Amino acid sequence: MDGSSGGHRLTADTESPPADEPTALVSASRELExxxxxxxxxxxxxxxxxxxxxxxLEVVGQGVAARLVAHGSDRFDRVRAAADxxxxxxxxxxxxxxxxxxxxxxxxxxxxxxxxxWTGFDAAAFVVPRILVVRSETGTWLTAVANEPEAAQERLxxxxxxxxxxxxxxxxxxxxxxxxxxxxxxxxxxxxxVEAALERIDRGTITKVVLAQSLSVxxxxxxxxxxxxxxxxxQYPNCYRFLIGPDAGGTFFGAPPxxxxxxxxxxxxxxxxxxxxxxxxTPEADDAHAEEMRDSEKVQREHGLVVEAIxxxxxxxxxxxxxxxxxxxxxxxxHLQTPITATLEDDRHVLExxxxxxxxxxxxxxxxxxxxxxxxxxxxFDRGWYAAPIxxxxxxxxxxxxVGLRSGVASDDTVTLFAxxxxxxxxxxxxxxxxxxxxxxxxxxxxR
Numbered sequence: 001m002d003g004s005s006g007g008h009r010l011t012a013d014t015e016s017p018p019a020d021e022p023t024a025l026v027s028a029s030r031e032l033e034x035x036x037x038x039x040x041x042x043x044x045x046x047x048x049x050x051x052x053x054x055x056x057l058e059v060v061g062q063g064v065a066a067r068l069v070a071h072g073s074d075r076f077d078r079v080r081a082a083a084d085x086x087x088x089x090x091x092x093x094x095x096x097x098x099x100x101x102x103x104x105x106x107x108x109x110x111x112x113x114x115x116x117x118w119t120g121f122d123a124a125a126f127v128v129p130r131i132l133v134v135r136s137e138t139g140t141w142l143t144a145v146a147n148e149p150e151a152a153q154e155r156l157x158x159x160x161x162x163x164x165x166x167x168x169x170x171x172x173x174x175x176x177x178x179x180x181x182x183x184x185x186x187x188x189x190x191x192x193x194v195e196a197a198l199e200r201i202d203r204g205t206i207t208k209v210v211l212a213q214s215l216s217v218x219x220x221x222x223x224x225x226x227x228x229x230x231x232x233x234x235q236y237p238n239c240y241r242f243l244i245g246p247d248a249g250g251t252f253f254g255a256p257p258x259x260x261x262x263x264x265x266x267x268x269x270x271x272x273x274x275x276x277x278x279x280x281x282t283p284e285a286d287d288a289h290a291e292e293m294r295d296s297e298k299v300q301r302e303h304g305l306v307v308e309a310i311x312x313x314x315x316x317x318x319x320x321x322x323x324x325x326x327x328x329x330x331x332x333x334x335h336l337q338t339p340i341t342a343t344l345e346d347d348r349h350v351l352e353x354x355x356x357x358x359x360x361x362x363x364x365x366x367x368x369x370x371x372x373x374x375x376x377x378x379x380x381f382d383r384g385w386y387a388a389p390i391x392x393x394x395x396x397x398x399x400x401x402x403v404g405l406r407s408g409v410a411s412d413d414t415v416t417l418f419a420x421x422x423x424x425x426x427x428x429x430x431x432x433x434x435x436x437x438x439x440x441x442x443x444x445x446x447x448r
Contacts, residue, residue: 025065025086025128028152029094029143032133035163038226040133041243047127049103050229050243050253051392053400057136059392061103061129064247065145068102068126073110075124076355083351086128087395091149098134098141102126105244105252105390105404108359108383109376117216117409117416118384120249126393131159173227175447177220184381185213187433193378194429200374201425208305209365209374212420213436214381217447219413225251231446235331240402242390252385254407255442257330258362260389261353262400266344268318268353272306273328274362274422275299275336278438290327290334302422303336306361309368310340313356318342332441349397354389363387363403363420384409386418406442417443 037060041048052058066086070078083102092099104126112123132143142163144156185193193211200206229241232255240259245251258273277293280286293299307322314320320342328337358364364387365371375383391401408417419439421432 024089024091024147025100025145026147026149026152027090027092027094027100027143027145028149028156029092029098029141030156030160032140032142032160032163034135034140035133036166037133037135038230039166040131040163041226041245042224045247047129047247048243048245049127049129050226050241051103052233052241054238054240057097057134059101059103059132059134061127061132063130064127065100065130065147066102066128068104068124069122070124071122075106075110076351079124079126080349080351083126083349083393090395094143095138095141097136097138098132098143099394100128100132100143100145101392101394101399102128103244103392105385105401106354106358106388107385108363108388109372112382112384114249115382117250117411117414118382119411120246121244121252121385121409125246130155133163173224175228175231176223178444178448179218179220181218182216183213184216185379189380190433190436191429194423194427194432196378197374197423198425198427200370201423206370206374207366208302208361208422208424209371210361210363210387210420210422211375211378211432212383212387212418214386215417215419215440215444217408217415217417217444219415219447222413223410223415223447225253225410228443228446229253229255232442235446236442239330239406242402242404244385244390250409250411252390252404252407252409254390254404256390256402256405256407257328257335258403258405260360260391260401260403261350261357263344263348263350263353263398265398266347268314268342268344270310270314270340270342270357272303272310272338272340272360272362273335274303274306276333276435276438279329279332279334286329286334290329293327293334293336298424298426299336302424303338305366305424307338307340309361309366310357313360314340314342314353317348317353317356318344330442332445333438347397350393350399350401351397354391354401358389359387360403362422363405365422383418387420406439408443415443415447
């Protein structure tokens with residue numbers, strides 16, 4: 001389990017976890033002075049979540065008021081049905097921004113089974129935390145969730161007193177140090193995999209496939225995941241940040257640049273993020289790399305496949321509007337980005353959109369079914385929740401999901417990192433290898 005260097009740890013409520021079929025939920029909120037988020041998610045052997053957006057919303061949660069788990073090819077439908085039951089009788093006493101939400105995600109493949117390094121992670125799993133702290137532009141709020149109004153109010157007051165004793169900020173510390181690394185895929189094996197994918201492209205079986213690697217990192221000291229995320233916030237302020245920690249098993253965390261989808265009522269936002277080059281050491285070099293990416297026929301073809309696929313996936317559900325292409329610059333890498341918005345013809349649950357969009361060609365391929373088969377036949381490791389939807393939804397079916405990229409899963413003194421690259425007709429194995437190593441860097445740099 002990941003450790004902490006923060007010095008303040010809040011233990012969980014002691015009541016037994018609820019059943020998978022919870023009774024009606026009741027929640028109550030109270031405004032807070034600012035509080036350390038790290039202290040709330042720094043709880044071993046207790047479910048905890050963290051979610052932060054580039055727009056400024058930050059949410060942390062601890063404990064389980066309701067748990068939604070599903071497996072198999074119909075897991076999206078089963079989670080949505082369980083969510084309808086869970087939220088059916090919800091009453092919330094507090095501002096809308098502090099409302100209860102279900103946090104979690106899905107595995108990349110339907111047939112995923114929990115096991116190292118993904119112990120504790122089902123094919124689909126969400127929790128409604130017992131305690132939520134929400135920070136937005138309107139203030140900071142504490143929310144307690146229970147099955148009875150009296151229990152919710154008692155929990156709210158108890159946690160308010162506990163949080164008031166903590167400092168508003170905790171030090172983010174330094175990286176745990178890297179003792180050694182071990183690759184699941186050697187460069188020679190990678191070359192063979194890319195060449196095998198190129199043969200399928202030549203035969204017309206697929207147009208594009210994203211192949212990935214994993215990197216097992218042995219640490220010198222236990223990792224402080226909340227501290228690592230805080231350092232990532234400073235380095236990548238315009239990325240999402242997430243932490244999903246089941247009450248048993250590892251902790252999945254990351255700072256992905258890519259939004260899968262957000263839904264508010266009938267308004268939908270998503271994006272195509274595909275094609276990448278390094279950052280330059282000078283503004284001139286930076287611009288030269290970006291211009292090279294814009295002018296690359298290979299990169300534009302790869303990016304265009306993603307835009308076209310997202311449009312096709314949303315067309316049956318909504319009226320789609322594709323904006324102009326831009327450059328998304330991060331600390332060590334820059335991407336081609338195309339913002340996409342849509343208006344739903346009927347109000348739908350955000351999980352319907354998540355299911356329609358996963359996986360985008362930016363993490364899977366084209367056509368999706370053949371790309372999935374290629375990934376299963378080729379990759380030498382279990383993707384688990386890597387490159388899969390991570391996010392939240394509420395009682396109204398609104399929500400927001402990112403793609404679980406620039407991520408790792410921590411367990412004991414090991415972190416397993418993941419990164420991939422899109423393979424198209426004229427891909428070069430050496431160039432794609434270099435791109436994968438560049439994508440390991442955001443997390444790896446913070447571990448050193």
